[in-house]
Amino acid sequence: xxxxxxxxxxxxxxxxxxxxxxxxxxxxxxxxxxxxxxxxxxxxxxxxxxxxxxxxxxxxxxxxxxxxxxxxxxxxxxxxxxxxxxxxxxxxxxxxxxxxxxxxxxxxxxxxxxxxxxxxxxxxxxxxxxxxxxxxxxxxxxxxxxxxxxxxxxxxxxxxxxxxxxxxxxxxxxxxxxxxxxxxxxxxxxxxxxxxxxxxxxxxxxxxxxxxxxxxxxxxxxxxxxxxxxxxxxxxxxxxxxxxxxxxxxxxxxxxxxxxxxxxxxxxxxxxxxxxxxxxxxxxxxxxxxxxxxxxxxxxxxxxxxxxxxxxxxxxxxxxxxxxxxxxxxxxxxxxxxxxxxxxxxxxxxxxxxxxxxxxxxxxxxxxxxxxxxxxxxxxxxxxxxxxxxxxxxxxxxxxxxxxxxxxxxxxxxxxxxxxxxxxxxxxxxxxxxxxxxxxxxxxxxxxxxxxxxxxxxxxxxxxxxxxxxxxxxxxxxxxxxxxxxxxxxxxxxxxxxxxxxxxxxxxxxxxxxxxxxxxxxxxxxxxxxxxxxxxxxxxxxxxxxxxxxxxxxxxxxxxxxxxxxxxxxx
Numbered sequence: 179x180x181x182x183x184x185x186x187x188x189x190x191x192x193x194x195x196x197x198x199x200x201x202x203x204x205x206x207x208x209x210x211x212x213x214x215x216x217x218x219x220x221x222x223x224x225x226x227x228x229x230x231x232x233x234x235x236x237x238x239x240x241x242x243x244x245x246x247x248x249x250x251x252x253x254x255x256x257x258x259x260x261x262x263x264x265x266x267x268x269x270x271x272x273x274x275x276x277x278x279x280x281x282x283x284x285x286x287x288x289x290x291x292x293x294x295x296x297x298x299x300x301x302x303x304x305x306x307x308x309x310x311x312x313x314x315x316x317x318x319x320x321x322x323x324x325x326x327x328x329x330x331x332x333x334x335x336x337x338x339x340x341x342x343x344x345x346x347x348x349x350x351x352x353x354x355x356x357x358x359x360x361x362x363x364x365x366x367x368x369x370x371x372x373x374x375x376x377x378x379x380x381x382x383x384x385x386x387x388x389x390x391x392x393x394x395x396x397x398x399x400x401x402x403x404x405x406x407x408x409x410x411x412x413x414x415x416x417x418x419x420x421x422x423x424x425x426x427x428x429x430x431x432x433x434x435x436x437x438x439x440x441x442x443x444x445x446x447x448x449x450x451x452x453x454x455x456x457x458x459x460x461x462x463x464x465x466x467x468x469x470x471x472x473x474x475x476x477x478x479x480x481x482x483x484x485x486x487x488x489x490x491x492x493x494x495x496x497x498x499x500x501x502x503x504x505x506x507x508x509x510x511x512x513x514x515x516x517x518x519x520x521x522x523x524x525x526x527x528x529x530x531x532x533x534x535x536x537x538x539x540x541x542x543x544x545x546x547x548x549x550x551x552x553x554x555x556x557x558x559x560x561x562x563x564x565x566x567x568x569x570x571x572x573x574x575x576x577x578x579x580x581x582x583x584x585x586x587x588x589x590x591x592x593x594x595x596x597x598x599x600x601x602x603x604x605x606x607x608x609x610x611x612x613x614x615x616x617x618x619x620x621x622x623x624x625x626x627x628x629x630x631x632x633x634x635x636x637x638x639x640x641x642x643x644x645x646x647x648x649x650x651x652x653x654x655x656x657x658x659x660x661x662x663x664x665x666x667x668x669x670x671x672x673x674x675x676x677x678x679x680x681x682x683x684x685x686x687x688x689x690x691x692x693x694x695x696x697x698x699x700x701x702x703x704x705x706x707x708x709x710x711x712x713x714x715x716x717x718x719x720x721x722x723x724x725x726x727x728x729x730x731x732x733x734x735x736x737x738x739x740x741x742x743x744x745x746x747x748x749x
Contacts, residue, residue, distance in 0.1 A: 179348065179349055180346055180347070180348055180349070181346060181347070181348075181349045182209070182213075182312075182343065182344055182345065182346045183209070183309075183312045183315050183338065183342045183343040183344060183345050183346075183347075184209035184210045184212060184213040184343040184344070185213045185349075186312070186315050186316050186319075186347075186349055187210050187213065187276065187315065187319065187338070187343070188210070188213040188214060188217050188219075189316075189349060190315075190316055190319035190320065191219070191220060191247065191319075192217070192219035192220065193320075193351065193352055194245070194319075194320075194323050195244075196219075196220045196245075196247050197220050197221065197244075198220060198221050198222075198223060198238060198247070198612050198613070199214070199220055199221070199222050199223070199235075199247045199248065199249055200222075200223045200225055200230075200231040200232075200234040200235045200238070200246075200247070200248045200249070200608075200609070201222060201223070201224070201225070201228075201231050201248055201249030201250060202224065202225055202226075202227070202228050202231055202249075202250060202251070202255065203224075203251065204250070204251025204252065204253075204255050204278060204291070205251060205252070205278070205290075205291065205340070206251045206252035206253075206255075206278025206279055206280060206291065206339075206340045207249060207250070207251045207252075207255075207276075207277075207278035207338075207340075207343070209340065209343035209344050210249065210276070210278070210338075210343055222249075223608070223612065223637070223641060224637065224640070225605070225608075225634060225637050226633040226634055226636050226637055227258060227631065227633060227634070228248075228250045228254075228255050228256070228258035228259045228262075229258050229259060229261050229262050229601070229605075229631065230262075230604075230605035230608070230631050230633075230634045230637070231248040231249070231250060231259065231262070231605075232248050232250075232259045232261075232262025232263055232265075232266065232273075232275065233262045233265065233599075233601075233602045233605035233606055233609070233631070234246075234248070234605045234606070234608045234609035234612070235247055235248040235262075235273055235275075235609060236262060236265060236266045236269075236271050236273055236602075236606070236609065237569060237592050237602075237605070237606035237607070237608070237609030237610050237613075238609035238610070238612055238613045239266075239271050239272055239273055239609075240269075240271055240394075240589060240592050240606075240609075240610075241567060241589050241590075241592055241609070241610045241613050241614055242589070242613035242614065243397060243589070244613065245272045245273060245274055245323055245326050245327050246266075246271070246272070246273040246274070246609065247273070247274050247275075247276070248262075248273070248274075248275050248276070249275075249276045249277075250275070250276075250277050250278070251277070251278040251291070252277065252278045252279050252280055252291045252292060252293065252295070252340075253290075253291030253292060253293050254291065255277065255278065255291075256277040256278075256293065256295050256298070256299070256337075257293060257298065259275060259277070260298060260299065260302065261599060262599075263275060263299055263302050263303060263333050263335065264302035264597055264599075265594050265596075265597045265599045265602065266332070266333045267302045267303060267304070267332055267333050267597075268302075268594075268595070268596025268597040269391060269418060269594065269595050269596050269597070270330050270331050270332055270391065270392075270395060271331060271332070271333065272326040272327040272331035272332065272333075273326060273332075273333040273334070274319075274322050274323055274326055274333070274334055274335075274336065275299075275303075275333060275334070275335040275336070276335075276336050276338065277295050277335060277336070277337050277338070278337075278338060278339075278340060278343075279292075279295060279308070279337045279338060279339040279340065280292045280339060280340060281339050281340050281341040282310060282339045282341050282342065283341070285339065295308075295335070295337045296308050296335075296337055299335050302333075303332065303333050303334060303335050304325060304326065304330075304331075304332030304333060304334055305322075305325050305332075305334050305335075306334065306335040306336070306337065307321075307322065307334075307335070307336050307337065308337045308339075309336065309337065309338050309339070309342050310339070310342070311342070312342050312345040312346065312347045313347045315338070315342060315347075316349060316350070316352075318336060319336060320352055320356055321356060321358065322334040322335075322336050324356040324358070325358075325361065328363055329361075329363030329482060329483070330363070330482050330483040330486075331395055363482065364482070364484075364498050364499055364500075365482075365499055365500040365503050366499055366500075366503055366504075366507075367480065367497045367498065367499035367503065367504035367507055367508075368497065368498070368499075369507070371495055371496065371497045372497060372504065372507050372508050372511055373511060374495045375453070375478045375495050375497065375508060376508065376511045376512050376515050377515070378451050378476050378478060378494075378495060379409060379451060379453065379478075379512065379521075380512075380515055380516065380519055380521045380522065381451075381522055382411075382449075382450055382451035382476075382521075382522060382524070383450055383522045383523070383524060383526075383527060384448065384449045384450040384451070384524065384527040384530075385409055385411035385412075385449060385450070385451045385452075385453065385524060385527070386411060386412055386414070386445050386446060386449035386451070386452050386453070387405075387406055387409065387411050387412065387413040387414070387453045387455065388413075388414055388416075388434065388446060388452055388453065388454045388455065388457055389402060389413065389414070389415045389416070389419045389422050389423060389454075389455045389456060389457060390415070390416040390418055390419040390454075390455065390456045390457025390458060391416065391418030391419050391456060391457070391595065392419075392455065392456015392457065392480075392481060392482065392501045393415075393419050393422035393423075393455055393456045393501055393588070394418065394419060394421065394422050394456075394588045394589060395456070395501075396456065396482070396500050396501040396502040397502060397588070398422070398455075398456070398501045398502035398505050399421075399422050399423070399587075399588045401501075401502055401505035401506050401509060402422055402423055402455065402505060403423060403424070404505075404509050405505055405508060405509045405512070406423060406427075406429055407429075408509060408512055408513065408516070409453075409512070409521075410429070410524060411429070411453075411524065412429055412430075412431045412441075412442075412445050412528070412531050413427075413429050413430055413431065414430070414431050414432065414433065414434045414438070414442040414445070414446065415430070415433060416433065416434065416435065416457055416463055416595075417433060417435070417462070417580055417593065417595045418595040418596075419456070419457065420433065420580060420585045420591045421585035421586065421587050421588045421589065421590050421591050422588050424585075424586040424587075425584035425585050425586055426564075426584055426586050431445060431531065431535065432540075432581075433580055433581065434446050434463050434464075434739075435462050435463040435464070435465070435733065435739075436462045436463075436465070436732065436733045437577045437580075437581065437729050437730075437731060437732060437733075438463075438731065438733075439535075439539050439540065439581075439731065440534055440535075440537050440539040440731055440742060440744065441531055441534035441535040441537075441539070443731075443733070443739045443740055443742060444531075444534045444740055445531055445534065446464070446739060447470070447473055447738075447739050447740045448473060448530075449475055449527075450474075450475055450476065451475065451476045451477075451478070452475055452476070452477045452478070453478045453480075454477060454478065454479045454480065454481075454493070455480045455501055455505065456480065456481060456482075456501045457481075458481070458486045458489065458490070459489070459490045459491045460490070460596075461490075464490070464491065464739055465733050465736075465737055465738050465739045465741070466736055466737060466738045466739075467490055467491060469737070469738025469739065469740075469741070470491060470738065470739055471491070471492075472738075476494045476495070477491065477492075477493040477494050477495070478493070478494065478495040478497065479493040479495070479496050479497065480497045480499070480501055480504045480505070480508075481497075481498065481501075482498065482499060482500050482501065483498075484496075484498045537744070539730070539731050539742075539744055540552075540581055540582070540730075542727075544698070545698060545724070546698055546699075547698070548698070548723070548724045549695065549696070549697070549698050549701060549721055549722060549723045549724065550698070550723065550724055550727060551574070551575065551578050551650040551652070551721075551723045551724070551727055552578050552581070552582050552727075553698065553701060554648065554650060554701055554721050554723065555578050555579055555581075555582040555583050555622065555648075556582050557701050557702045557705055558583065558620060558622070558648060558705055559582065559583045559584060560702075561702065561705040561706055561709055562618050562620065562709065564583070564584055564585075564586060565587075565590075565618070566590070566617070566618040566619065566620050567590050567592065567607075567610045567611075567614060567617055567618065567619045567620070568583055568585075568590060568591055568592065568619075568620050568621075568622060569592040569593065569602070569603050569604075569606035569607045569610060569619070569620070569621050569622070569645075570592075570593040570602075570603055570621070570622040570623065571593075571594075571600055571601065571602060571603035571621075571622075571623040571624060571627030571628065571630075572593070572594055572598045572599060572600045572602070572627060572657075573600070573624050573626070573627060573655070573656050573657040573658075574624070574650070574652075574656035574657045574660065574727075574728075574729050575622050575623060575624045575627075575650045575656070576593055576622070577657075577729045578622075578650070578729065579591075579593070579622040580593075581729075583622075592606050592610055593606075600626065600627040600630050601627055601628075601630025601631040602631075603621040603622070603623040603627060603628065603631075603647075604621055604623070604628065604631050604632070604634045604635070604638075604645070604647070605631055605634050606621070607619050607620075607621045607643070607645035607647075608634060608637060608638060608641075608643055608645075610645075611643050611644070611645060612641075612643075618646070618709060619644075619645040619646070620645065620646050620647075620648055621645050621646070621647045621648060622648050622650070623647060623648065623649050623650070624649065624650055624651065624652070624656060625649055625651040625652070625653065625675060625678055625681070625720075626655050626656075626675060628647065628649055628681075629679075632684070635684070635685065635688035635690060635716070635718075636688055638688075638690070638716050639688055639689040639690065639716070643716065644713070644714055644715055644716050644717075645716060646705075646708045646709060646716070646717045646719065647685075647716070647717065647718045647719060648705075648719050648721065649681060649718065649719060649720050649721060650721055650723050651678075651681075651720055651721060651722050651723060652723050652724065652725040652727070653674065653675050653678065653725055654670075654673055654674055654675060654725055655672075655673040655674075655675070657729070658673040659673045659674075660728045660729065660732075663728070664728075664732075664734070664743075664749060665734070681694070681718055681720040682694050682718065682720060684718070685716070685717075685718035690715060690716040690717065690718060691708075691712050691715045691716065691717045691718070692717075692718045692720070693707070693708065693717060693718070693719050693720065694720045694722070695719060695720065695721045695722065696722045701721065704719055704721075705719070728746065730743065730744055730745050730746075731743060731744050
């Protein structure tokens with residue numbers, strides 16, 4: 179059938195099973211918006227800023243196993259979206275961004291709202307396309323979705339000039355699987371390498387399992403749980419991997435790295451065989467690579483991206499493949515091998531791990547006078563039964579959320595790990611709730627982060643979205659203040675929030691419920707009110723917290739994994 183380019187875009191989205199598109203209209207995409215108006219296959223969510231559109235699509239994907247979709251116009255529309263695209267790229271989130279472009283003949287002429295979208299986004303996308311012929315549009319859209327969701331996932335951008343959206347051509351519905359000669363990701367791990375890994379694990383006396391976001395992205399939590407049970411070893415999950423293995427399990431030793439637990443960091447450093455699964459040994463996890471390499475250990479690394487293996491740390495057994503497939507094969511081989519050859523005893527290793535755990539490094543001094551932020555997160559976990567979707571912004575509150583909200587399920591913890599983007603929390607919650615209607619959604623944020631996209635309170639009101647915003651308000655750029663206290667002689671340069679709005683009134687002005695909580699005794703009642711009485715409303719809970727509280731443990735930049743500060747007494 180004959181269609182114009184705009185109708186083809188909409189038809190392709192429907193063919194891909196897209197149910198929600200987050201976006202903001204502008205001149206270069208008006209034909210696409212006209213086509214959206216005439217269809218009923220998916221819902222468009224009108225945000226208040228393009229950055230929020232991308233963040234919402236990002237979280238929609240993180241929480242649903244689907245490809246997130248957003249639509250922005252040319253020029254400032256797409257440049258506003260770049261932060262969101264880079265955020266998704268750093269965390270390997272499958273997403274398709276459709277951007278408008280000036281007409282083909284005007285490209286390079288400094289036309290109104292023109293920018294080099296392909297050039298600007300090239301460093302922060304998995305791939306991007308500029309469509310120059312309407313006949314290529316449908317195939318390009320299909321390839322974009324295929325590339326976004328396969329291999330190591332990531333955002334893919336399709337830049338569409340305005341004249342392409344009005345040009346017409348015949349549309350052919352998709353047939354069969356996409357095949358690209360230049361793109362063929364490996365899913366199955368090499369059986370010989372898996373066999374080497376099994377032999378190494380059988381002989382290990384101090385095994386350690388280190389998991390990352392790859393477990394979540396490949397939906398490999400069931401396979402991971404089975405393998406951890408088989409090995410009987412301690413398991414740690416990075417910030418991006420939380421929920422892949424249940425935090426309530428006795429084998430879970432907490433998060434590793436800069437703000438990881440004492441037991442996780444010590445076990446990472448002193449194990450004799452380290453099984454790394456869908457993790458990338460980044461600087462926030464292992465600290466100084468030279469320090470990490472001081473202790474002799476064998477490393478097995480499973481990842482779908484070969485470029486991530488031995489990138490920062492040399493490994494002994496690389497296994498390239500989809501984490502879910504590799505873990506299934508590894509588990510099956512281990513079961514057979516363990517029946518024939520009894521694994522080495524790890525009893526003494528667990529005794530050592532329990533000694534490290536005995537330090538209770540996450541214990542904090544609660545107060546009857548001032549609200550401790552850790553206490554708020556603990557109470558949030560209790561009130562929600564540990565079953566909420568939790569989004570966070572970036573800073574101290576993000577680390578407290580990771581430390582004190584015990585995630586037992588994958589895709590419940592939604593945060594910006596690699597790029598560390600402030601302002602994601604509220605738009606993340608929008609995407610999560612669109613993908614998971616009826617579930618509790620909490621935004622753990624700070625008074626600085628929430629203001630970066632606070633305009634999305636308007637979007638929440640329009641679409642009746644009801645996240646509960648848990649603002650840990652300490653009147654500082656908390657993490658910056660903490661670094662300034664520790665490394666810069668307590669010179670708090672531009673980290674104090676000198677003028678803050680009345681968040682209760684702001685929430686009410688947007689049509690929501692606002693609560694200000696100043697006493698520890700009122701923390702739990704306020705949370706229960708928000709998730710009970712006001713379950714069907716967005717509630718902004720402004721918790722006035724201890725402004726001097728720091729995140730412990732802490733590994734200072736450039737230091738080794740075991741060179742931890744456990745509290746202010748170590749300063």
